[in-house]
Amino acid sequence: MAAGATGKVVQVIGTVVDVEFPQDKLPAIFNALELTVAKEKLVLEVEQHIGNNWVRCLALGPTEGLQRGAEVKDTGQAIAVPVGPGSLGRLFNVLGDPLDNLGAVKVSEHWPIHRPAPAYEEQETTAQMLETGIKVIDLISPFARGGKVGAYGGAGVGKTVVIQELIRNIATQH
Template identity: 40%
Template sequence: MARDVNINNSTSIFGKVVAVQGSVVDIWFDSDLPSINTLIHTGPDNTIAIEVLSQLDDHRIRGIALTPTQGLARGMKAETDGGQLSVPVGKEIMGRMFDVFGNTIDHGEALPEMPRNSIHQLPPPLAKRSTKSEIFETGIKAIDVMVPLQHGGNAGLFGGAGVGKTVLLTEMIHNMVGYHQSLFCP
């Protein structure tokens, strides 16, 4: 539709919604088609976030809604600044819980202003990854001694109904949180 400059001196691109099928949304742009993984806001008060999944032709994109699409209809204005979905990075996020947009959801204190990275960045090169084999200590003696697990590896847990699979996993999670203060530790 049009280009406009917003308060932050970044250029916004406007389009309009042409189709809504559940959480799949098609949006028309007259020019400057957003690239794949771009975040688009639309709906009442720009509350619906859509991530571009594919470019259908020279004017239409197809995206997936990351928020409920209630109230979204054909003809509504859509806006993007070309940015991607990003999350905060740094030591301050250890042990915290976030939604898909990088907002804290654990009712803890607010995070300080910190750098954010796109969720679609490339993984670190192999040269920077750890290649050593480490034992993953679960805190459950029977597992650690008889069936040690490898850090970063996979394991299966088989059993019938009522034999304690969920209890075992819950105990492992409890031990990891108590030991590392977080399940997601470096």
């Protein structure tokens, strides 16, 4: 489990990539692995140790052009994304890279994408209303923030229109 260990691709099946590492240098589960395919950086995430010093990985990008024998480097850490006030309202990919062309993200913390859920004691227990911006819904059937809502109705009654309006209102408000 040494950071910086180098392995090689032994099998590619769609977005599933098997990588072989030297004896006793297998990366930990959820570690990010990096390699270059057609001058582009490709990140793999270790999902399973499958024996014979092989790890099974999920490619977090296109695998076109990836060949057996390609060199893979273990980053020694899990994928982490920016968190904090500077990340609010921004658009990211799964690797935490901004996709909104607003420049670099100014945050002081990065959290791994695989982490335990907060303890029950840490969760807020007061019910808060989610303002949808649709007066009828807010008055007759308010939604609880963080809750779940079902949209039932027959064909052609406007479920999709209401959901699109909710998404638009909530996205522009927050």
